[in-house]
Amino acid sequence: MDTVVDTNVFVYRAIKDSEYHESSRSLLASISKWLVPTIVVHEVVWVLGELLGGGKALAFIKALISHRKTEIVPVIKQDISNALGRIENENISFLRYNDKLVVLAAKRMNAALLSYDKQLLSQAVKQGIPIINPYKL
Amino acid sequence: MEKVKKELPAYKVGRRIGEQEMEEALLRGLRKALIG
Numbered sequence: 450m451d452t453v454v455d456t457n458v459f460v461y462r463a464i465k466d467s468e469y470h471e472s473s474r475s476l477l478a479s480i481s482k483w484l485v486p487t488i489v490v491h492e493v494v495w496v497l498g499e500l501l502g503g504g505k506a507l508a509f510i511k512a513l514i515s516h517r518k519t520e521i522v523p524v525i526k527q528d529i530s531n532a533l534g535r536i537e538n539e540n541i542s543f544l545r546y547n548d549k550l551v552v553l554a555a556k557r558m559n560a561a562l563l564s565y566d567k568q569l570l571s572q573a574v575k576q577g578i579p580i581i582n583p584y585k586l
Numbered sequence: 587m588e589k590v591k592k593e594l595p596a597y598k599v600g601r602r603i604g605e606q607e608m609e610e611a612l613l614r615g616l617r618k619a620l621i622g
Contacts, residue, residue, distance in 0.1 A: 456608075456612075457605070459594075460603070461603075462594055463594070463595070463597065464596065464598075464603050465596045465597060465598045465599075466598050466599060466600065466601065466602060466603065467599075467602070467603035467604070468602060468603065468604040470596065474596075477594075492612060494615070495611070495612055495614075495616050495618075495619060496611045496612050496615055498615050499611035499612075499614050499618075500599055500603060500607070500608075500611050501599065505597045508595055509594065509595055509596075509597075512595055513594060516594065517592075565605070
């Protein structure tokens, strides 16, 4: 099964002294194809730009988007519309908008979700999306 | 055609990066992207 990979996995993978660097490295190595929603690419750019600085962030992101396992997948109108609907119906903050897009993209593509965000994994399970739970490996 | 990399690079930042540091960095980066 194809797997949508969340931002935090790539950030932990990019930073050697991060909390889950070795774990993220192993998990990414074990997955044959990384489905990367465009919102995840943008988040990786913003986070690594801050944590690594421009040069290293640029090198990582260029390597990521050209990696043989990476397939960049667009966030489409349906994802945005559904994310806004969920925010409205669940009466939750717009701060969760990005997370909703990632979960809904995984659902639309019938893909599994890999993330270190426990809240996101929980949302995915509630929607019947298969997850790769890094805390239970 | 972009050269295909076999391996992703990784870098040290000199401190432990966890969920909170990542969230704060995301907000800072997004803020800079939006308003400079």
